[in-house]
Amino acid sequence: xxxxxxxxxxxxxxxxxxxxxxxxxxxxxxxxxxxxxxxxxxxxxxxxxxxxxxxxxxxxxxxxxxxxxxxxxxxxxxxxxxxxxxxxxxxxxxxxxxxxxxxxxxxxxxxxxxxxxxxxxxxxxxxxxxxxxxxxxxxxxxxxxxxxxxxxxxxxxxxxxxxxxxxxxxxxxxxxxxxxxxxxxxxxxxxxxxxxxxxxxxxxxxxxxxxxxxxxxxxxxxxxxxxxxxxxxxxxxxxxxxxxxxxxxxxxxxxxxxxxxxxxxxxxxxxxxxxxxxxxxxxxxxxxxxxxxxxxxxxxxxxxxxxxxxxxxxxxxxxxxxxxxxxxxxxxxxxxxxxxxxxxx
Numbered sequence: 001x002x003x004x005x006x007x008x009x010x011x012x013x014x015x016x017x018x019x020x021x022x023x024x025x026x027x028x029x030x031x032x033x034x035x036x037x038x039x040x041x042x043x044x045x046x047x048x049x050x051x052x053x054x055x056x057x058x059x060x061x062x063x064x065x066x067x068x069x070x071x072x073x074x075x076x077x078x079x080x081x082x083x084x085x086x087x088x089x090x091x092x093x094x095x096x097x098x099x100x101x102x103x104x105x106x107x108x109x110x111x112x113x114x115x116x117x118x119x120x121x122x123x124x125x126x127x128x129x130x131x132x133x134x135x136x137x138x139x140x141x142x143x144x145x146x147x148x149x150x151x152x153x154x155x156x157x158x159x160x161x162x163x164x165x166x167x168x169x170x171x172x173x174x175x176x177x178x179x180x181x182x183x184x185x186x187x188x189x190x191x192x193x194x195x196x197x198x199x200x201x202x203x204x205x206x207x208x209x210x211x212x213x214x215x216x217x218x219x220x221x222x223x224x225x226x227x228x229x230x231x232x233x234x235x236x237x238x239x240x241x242x243x244x245x246x247x248x249x250x251x252x253x254x255x256x257x258x259x260x261x262x263x264x265x266x267x268x269x270x271x272x273x274x275x276x277x278x279x280x281x282x283x284x285x286x287x288x289x290x291x292x293x294x295x296x297x298x299x300x301x302x303x304x305x306x307x308x309x310x311x312x313x314x315x316x317x318x319x320x321x322x323x324x325x326x327x328x329x330x331x332x333x334x335x336x337x338x339x340x341x342x343x344x345x
Contacts, residue, residue, distance in 0.1 A: 011062035173214035219329025293335035
């Protein structure tokens, strides 16, 4: 019988050949006879019999082909773990690297600088996938933000606010302001390759509205659209409406916009301390505010719809969407499922 190249056989066919070798061996056939009968080389037959005698029939079962996991890698397990920790704990600029984000090229440079091991960018991508790393859009964070202040807020300040709210039967609202303009059209539009689509200009007049709103982790949303400058008078007007609408004491959490700290606002809050208390997030920490997700929700709808050519149409579009949001408590609750604000859920 002609010899076959066993490497071209399927794993199941290879397994059956090995079993045939062992059965012939058990019948007392010589290795030369087995090789001629089954179509394998004398060396292959010898190896099969040796594996069987050392480990039994289990040793003949099909195995995963190619290089075994962890074999012949450029990085050791310890080196892989160290690179993973650095990516999680540091930004490239903190290591004086000329990269803003951890791209494959940045990780490739990190490995070269750290261990003098030079990998191809595709190999770096394979390592990253193996470690469970995926390319993600990073959240923006201001340089001025204090990690200590954020840690204190998450571990001490907010838990104390929540404890007091339960004790005093108060309702926690998260508030923020945002601006809407009729010329802000974003997103992508399909078009033939090489022919960039054109967004028609809205008009010569840029219309702008402001909105202040609050959300709760129980699915409530309260809002007020403002035509004109947002100042302490409009803020106090919103406070009054919020207190009137809520049957319980309000604990309102805001950012550190200057108008939130001005004297008229402080004076009004001092007079209405039994109805409302205001707390402030750490400076430069918008990612900690669940209400930012409502703003993003609203702006996405306004930006992707047909542009509003007048302020009246812009206001109508905003009011229609905010009314929809208020009628969908589960939608508001979903804002609190973002990993950065889940602490407030």
